[in-house]
Amino acid sequence: MSSPRRITLKELAAQLGVSTASVSNAFNRPDQLSPALRERVLKEARRLGYRGPDAKARSLRTGRSRIIAVVLAETLTYSLKDAVASELLSGIAEVLDAHGHTLLLLSGRQNASQAPGSSSIADGFIVYGLMASMALVDELQSAGHKPIVAVDFDLGDHPAIHVDDEPACYAIAQHALQTPASRIGIVNLRLTDTPCNGPITDAHALLPTGQTITRSRLAGFHRALTEREVALEDVAMWNIEENTYEVCAPVLAEILDLPASKRPDLLLCMSDRIALTAVTLAEQRGIRIPEDLRITGFDGIEEGQYRSPRLTTVQQDSTEKGRLAARMILGLEPASPRLLTTRLIQGETCP
Amino acid sequence: MSSPRRITLKELAAQLGVSTASVSNAFNRPDQLSPALRERVLKEARRLGYRGPDAKARSLRTGRSRIIAVVLAETLTYSLKDAVASELLSGIAEVLDAHGHTLLLLSGRQNASQAPGSSSIADGFIVYGLMASMALVDELQSAGHKPIVAVDFDLGDHPAIHVDDEPACYAIAQHALQTPASRIGIVNLRLTDTPCNGPITDAHALLPTGQTITRSRLAGFHRALTEREVALEDVAMWNIEENTYEVCAPVLAEILDLPASKRPDLLLCMSDRIALTAVTLAEQRGIRIPEDLRITGFDGIEEGQYRSPRLTTVQQDSTEKGRLAARMILGLEPASPRLLTTRLIQGETCP
DNA sequence: CTGTTAGCGCGTTCAG
DNA sequence: CTGAACGCGCTAACAG
Numbered sequence: 001m002s003s004p005r006r007i008t009l010k011e012l013a014a015q016l017g018v019s020t021a022s023v024s025n026a027f028n029r030p031d032q033l034s035p036a037l038r039e040r041v042l043k044e045a046r047r048l049g050y051r052g053p054d055a056k057a058r059s060l061r062t063g064r065s066r067i068i069a070v071v072l073a074e075t076l077t078y079s080l081k082d083a084v085a086s087e088l089l090s091g092i093a094e095v096l097d098a099h100g101h102t103l104l105l106l107s108g109r110q111n112a113s114q115a116p117g118s119s120s121i122a123d124g125f126i127v128y129g130l131m132a133s134m135a136l137v138d139e140l141q142s143a144g145h146k147p148i149v150a151v152d153f154d155l156g157d158h159p160a161i162h163v164d165d166e167p168a169c170y171a172i173a174q175h176a177l178q179t180p181a182s183r184i185g186i187v188n189l190r191l192t193d194t195p196c197n198g199p200i201t202d203a204h205a206l207l208p209t210g211q212t213i214t215r216s217r218l219a220g221f222h223r224a225l226t227e228r229e230v231a232l233e234d235v236a237m238w239n240i241e242e243n244t245y246e247v248c249a250p251v252l253a254e255i256l257d258l259p260a261s262k263r264p265d266l267l268l269c270m271s272d273r274i275a276l277t278a279v280t281l282a283e284q285r286g287i288r289i290p291e292d293l294r295i296t297g298f299d300g301i302e303e304g305q306y307r308s309p310r311l312t313t314v315q316q317d318s319t320e321k322g323r324l325a326a327r328m329i330l331g332l333e334p335a336s337p338r339l340l341t342t343r344l345i346q347g348e349t350c351p
Numbered sequence: 352m353s354s355p356r357r358i359t360l361k362e363l364a365a366q367l368g369v370s371t372a373s374v375s376n377a378f379n380r381p382d383q384l385s386p387a388l389r390e391r392v393l394k395e396a397r398r399l400g401y402r403g404p405d406a407k408a409r410s411l412r413t414g415r416s417r418i419i420a421v422v423l424a425e426t427l428t429y430s431l432k433d434a435v436a437s438e439l440l441s442g443i444a445e446v447l448d449a450h451g452h453t454l455l456l457l458s459g460r461q462n463a464s465q466a467p468g469s470s471s472i473a474d475g476f477i478v479y480g481l482m483a484s485m486a487l488v489d490e491l492q493s494a495g496h497k498p499i500v501a502v503d504f505d506l507g508d509h510p511a512i513h514v515d516d517e518p519a520c521y522a523i524a525q526h527a528l529q530t531p532a533s534r535i536g537i538v539n540l541r542l543t544d545t546p547c548n549g550p551i552t553d554a555h556a557l558l559p560t561g562q563t564i565t566r567s568r569l570a571g572f573h574r575a576l577t578e579r580e581v582a583l584e585d586v587a588m589w590n591i592e593e594n595t596y597e598v599c600a601p602v603l604a605e606i607l608d609l610p611a612s613k614r615p616d617l618l619l620c621m622s623d624r625i626a627l628t629a630v631t632l633a634e635q636r637g638i639r640i641p642e643d644l645r646i647t648g649f650d651g652i653e654e655g656q657y658r659s660p661r662l663t664t665v666q667q668d669s670t671e672k673g674r675l676a677a678r679m680i681l682g683l684e685p686a687s688p689r690l691l692t693t694r695l696i697q698g699e700t701c702p
Numbered sequence: 703c704t705g706t707t708a709g710c711g712c713g714t715t716c717a718g
Numbered sequence: 719c720t721g722a723a724c725g726c727g728c729t730a731a732c733a734g
Contacts, residue, residue, distance in 0.1 A: 049493055090429075097426070306596045405726095
C-alpha cells in the first residue's frame, strides 16, 4: 500500500535538497524562483504524490481559506428544497467557483450541538433572511473584520441586498384588480409574530415593519387595494409558516373548501409555492382558473412558468441576487446597499 | 471601535494568569479542570470577546475540521437547481447538522482556477455521480485516509450507495406496456458517449454498461420490452444531456411535432424533469394525456406529484439516500455497499 | 487538578 | 534567487 500519510512540504524539500521556501514558492509564486527549479519541484511533487500545500496549515498561516459561508435563516434541509433559496445558492456558487472559492453552508437554526466558532474558518459571510435566533450572526459580527453581506433583510450596517418588494406587490395587485373581484384573499408567508398556519385574526400581532420582506409585500398589496377603494377589513388574510406544499396545502384546502359564496375569487399569494399549491388544489376541486378563481404568486420560479396554466407572478432574479452577493463578498463589487428590480409576469392564472 | 483582531487563547490565558491548557480545556474538556476555574475562564472570555478556539488553528492541530464535503459531478450552479440533487443534499445536511458537522460543496467540474488541495480541509467526502473528469476524485483518493462514499456510481473500492435502477425501470415499463402502445419512444439522459441532444442513431456509441445509472435504467426498459416481444429496433431513442427544462424542451418539441402517425404514443423518460417537460409541451399542443400520449418518469420529485395530471413514475428516496451517505461518512453506519429500493407511483400520465 | 512543552504544516521574513 | 528561523493558534501528552 501507499504511505498512509500525506507527504509534507518540508519532506519534499528535504528530498529535493532545497529549502522549504523554494517549494512553497514553486506552488504560490512562480516568479520567485527559476523556471528550471520550479519544474523540478513540481515534477518531484507529482512523483511523490504531493498535492500542494495543505489547506488547513495554509489557511492558518495566511488567515484566508478561500471558503465563503452562506448562513441561511431556515434549516439547510428546508432551504435546499426551496426553489428560491436554491436559485440564490446557485448564483452564489457560480461566482465563487469562477473565482476559486468554495461554498460552506451554515444555518442560523443549527442544532445546538454545533461547535461554536466553527464558522470562523470562512473568509466572509452571506447571510440570507431574518434569523429566528441571531446567536450565530452576532458571533460573526463580533468575531473580527470578516466581510458580511445581508440578503433580503437588514443587518447592522453591513451592506444589504433587497428586492423592491413593495412596488412589486403594488404592481401585481394593481394588475389583478383591473378585473373586479368580489372576495379577495391574501395568503401571507411568515408574517405573524407567533407561528400560525391559518386565518389571521385581530388576535395576531404581525412582525414589525421593516424587519421582514413579507411585511413590505403586504404594504404593496394594501396600497393597491386602498387605491381601488377596497376596504382592507373586507380582505381575508391567512398566514403560512413554511413555504412547502405540505404546510401550504391544509391552509389552502380550508380556503378552497369554503362555500362558493364565501370563497375568495382572487388570491394574492406571497410566494409561487403558495400560489402553485392553490392551483393544484383548485384543479382537484374542479374550481376553474381563472374563471372562478384568479391567483397571483411571487418569485417567478421556473416551476410556475413551465406548466399550464402559467402562474401570474412577480419575477425576482434570485440567481442574480446570489451572484451580486457573491461578488460583493469577494470585493468585486462595492459593498453598498442594493435594490434589485422585479418584473411582472402575466400568466394565465390571473390574466 | 473594538479591537480589530480577535483575541487569542494565549492572550486570554495570560490575562487570567492561567496556562493555555486550562483555557483550552475550559472549552473542550470540562472534566479536565475545576468548575470554578472553568467558570472564571468562560466569564473572562465573554468579557474580552473571545469566542472560543479558532477553527483554523484547531483543525490544523487536531487534523479534523467537522466539515464534510460533497463532490458533485455537475456544476454547483446546475446541481443546486436540480430537484434530485437538492433532495440528496437536503438529506445529507439533515444528518450532518444533527451531528455538529457542516457541509462544503465542491464540483468535479470546478473552474480550473481552483486551488488544488483546497479540498483537503474536509474530514470526508461524499461523491455524487460519475465525474466527467476524475482529477478531483483522484486527488481525494490519494490524499490520505479520509473516508469516501460514492453515490449513484462506483468508485474504486469505496462503499457505494445505489438505487435499484434496472428493476425499477423494468417495473414501470412493464406497467406501461399493460396497455398496448403503437409507437414507443425512450428519452434517455446522458447516455451517449459524446454529447447529444436529439435522436440516438446507430452512429452513437453509448456509455459503457456499469458506468452510468442511465445504462441500467435502459436495461430495465429493454427487459420489459423484450418480455412483451417488442422489437428494440422499433423503439425510438432520444438523448438529453442536461436535466433542465431549457435543454429538454427542444428535444421534446421535436418529438411532439412529429406527424401524429409517427409520433410516439408512449414515452418512457429517464427523469421526471424530462417527463414533466413532455407533459407541458404536450398540453401546449393539445395532445391529450393519457389518451393520445402516455408518459412515465423517474425520480418521484415533488413537482411531479403536486400537480395535475400526476406523473406516473418511480420514486427514489433521494433524501434518504443523502441521510445514509452522511451517516456512513460519519461512521454511524457500516461502510458497506447499499442498494435502496424504489416505489412505483401510478399517476395519471400513464394509468 | 494545573502547568510546561512540543509540534500540527506552512508562509514569510531577512540576510546572504 | 536561496536557506534558516520564526510563529500562525491551538491541543495532546506528560510532569508536577
